[in-house]
Amino acid sequence: MRSGPRVVFYRPRSTLTKGSGLALGVAVTWFSILVLIPLAAVIATALAGGWSGFWSTLTNAQTQAAILLTLGQAAAVTVVNVVIGTVIAWVLVRDSFPGKRLMEIIIDVPFALPTIVAGLVLLGLYGPRSPIGWDVANTRTAVFLAFAFVTLPFVVRAVQPVLEELDPEVEQAARSLGASGRQTLTRVILPALTPAIAAGAALSFARAVSEYGSLVLISGNLALRTEVTSVRILTYVEGGQPAQAAVVATVILVVALLVIVALDLLQRRVSRRG
16 A cells, blocks of 8 residues: 655754854844833733723724824825835936935934924924914824924835946836836836835834824824824823823734735735736
């Protein structure tokens, strides 16, 4: 009697040396101390009151409004950043014009500027005493502007290095073989840029949902109108309700992780198709 085919499982062979293994252990330990353990503590605090307590906090009208506002504005800003940030990166790499070096510096200003200073700048420019006559203080537009101000550089700086490495001769070859401008864009350029765009979008979204300093002055922190999750969390903490604050933080953490994973899967799929 003949037996069926044997299935052999191969385990990937580790190439870590002793030095690399030690470095990996130190890195994992440091990462755990800074990130994993605090996150686990937040989630444990959120679940300490049981599902009923978690659901009660989540269904609170003020908390729901803050979560929906934060996620909605962060998603809108991310979409705008993907388009505008990619265009800016393209112009900086492919074109030469007066003031280019100055623009390169200005792009990085949100990285270096303290967020509360950014809030003061936004309030002065778009507040009640706006020199351009555009007062958006205490509105949802103010939240959008604050998110956009602090997140735009992420997409630009993620896409720019990839564009610099992308050989224009590849595009010229595609055009010489009969590809239209649209086909060259969708089948040559975008597949190469998609991983960088997705990475920038993920960073942009994650940064937006966690923003606090740049919007506290211009948004007004009005309950059910312009209050975001970071302000809501602070309100819970100051009110002696750490469990409720942890619930909001956990929800934002889960959503941010899901968005990052989804964008990573998208960029992998597009890269394979490209």
